[in-house]
Amino acid sequence: MDAALIAVVGTLLGVVATHWFQGRAAERTAALARTEQLRQERITTYSTFAGAVVDYRQSQNDRWFKAHREPGSEEAEQSRYASYRQRTAARQALFRVQLICEDPATRRRAEAAFEATHCMHEATDDTDRVRRSDEAKEALALFIEAAAPGVR
Template sequence: MDVALIAVAGTLLGVIATHWFQGRATERTASLARTEQLRQERIATYSAYAGAVVDYRHSQNDRWFRALKEPGSEEAEESRHASYRRRTNARQALFRVQLVCDDPDVRRLAELAFEEAHCMHEAEGEAERARRSAQAKEALAVFIAAAAPGLR
């Protein structure tokens, strides 16, 4: 009788231990899956944002050159409207970055990259435009460098 009770108790302890370890393994697997999904989402979001800012910066340069070449021309107006569309795309991409990024410094750097690209068309001369373009490019590079470690 004692042997049977010991066997039943051992079996119950084994079942409980197995259940506990399987539960922990399931939680760990689910956590790893969530982490990987978030990492993939951040990679997609950050790269889409970088592309949108590059397009916006390019359209701002185009806007500046067309306004310099022929102020008020149809091409200058078309370029201005194209830069507005690119700004909207970049701002939407910035909102997505703000939604998936949990690091306030990276969010701040993303906002700075957007603002640097935004100010380019206000340049007074070629030297200032080139400087602002370089600043916008550098701000985006700083954002990418800050975001990259969180993606590994």
């Protein structure tokens, strides 16, 4: 009888221990899956934002050139509207960065990249446009540098 009781208790302890270890393993697996999903979402969000800012910077340069070559022309107006569409896309991408990014410094870098690009069309001459374009490019590079460790 004692041997049977010991066997039952041993079996119950084995079941409880197995259940506990399996539960912990499942929790670890779920946590790893969540972490990887968040990493993938960040990669997508950050690269989409960077692409949108590059497109916005290009449209701002195009807008500036057309506005200074042929002020008030249909081509200049179309370029202006195209820059508005690119601004909207970049701002939407910025909102996604703000939602998914936990690091305040990285969010500020994203905002700075957007803002530097946003002000490019206000350049007074070509030298000022080049300076502003370079600043926007540098601001985006700083964002990418800040964001990269969070997705590695």
